[in-house]
Amino acid sequence: MVEKRWHTREDSGLELDAQLRWWHDGEPVEHPKVIEAFNKGLKVTEDGRYKLEFGNDWCFVKVHGPAYGVTAVDVSEEGVSVRLTDRTAELIDPATLAVGADGALTVRVKDGRATARFSRDAQFQLGELAVETERGPVLRANGREWALPVSA
Numbered sequence: 001m002v003e004k005r006w007h008t009r010e011d012s013g014l015e016l017d018a019q020l021r022w023w024h025d026g027e028p029v030e031h032p033k034v035i036e037a038f039n040k041g042l043k044v045t046e047d048g049r050y051k052l053e054f055g056n057d058w059c060f061v062k063v064h065g066p067a068y069g070v071t072a073v074d075v076s077e078e079g080v081s082v083r084l085t086d087r088t089a090e091l092i093d094p095a096t097l098a099v100g101a102d103g104a105l106t107v108r109v110k111d112g113r114a115t116a117r118f119s120r121d122a123q124f125q126l127g128e129l130a131v132e133t134e135r136g137p138v139l140r141a142n143g144r145e146w147a148l149p150v151s152a
Helices: 032-041 120-127
Strands: 014-016 022-024 042-044 050-054 057-063 068-076 079-084 089-091 105-109 114-118 130-133 136-141 144-147
Touching (some): 022 032, 032 042, 032 050, 068 120, 079 105, 079 114, 114 120
Parallel strands (some): 014 057, 068 114
Antiparallel strands (some): 014 022, 050 057, 068 079, 079 089, 105 114, 130 136, 136 144
């Protein structure tokens, strides 16, 4: 007989893998509305843990890599911003861009407490802003330039 697993706020059985796929007790979460709700409810705490919130209810989640996905890149007078899978948008610091071992671009978000992984489309959008200069690679938009780290 298999023992019943007791889910708690501290041990919810929920995990987010490095490819931004949700899992519960080792089984993939596949329903699009559930995935959307999980993405929207994911928050990073002050101590760096990840919390899934639904109204007044919440639980901690294990995150194995980037916690957010970048779905689009926008340019404004303020700079370059990204739209994230939690349905928020924020300006990025191009100095925090990095390339993972799998070639996916990442950036620090949520006041530097979390990492977001670019989708292919978003990575392509950002790449269209990148140019090589005598000083090295930069993002160029609206007459402004932001230096890119060599690794990007």
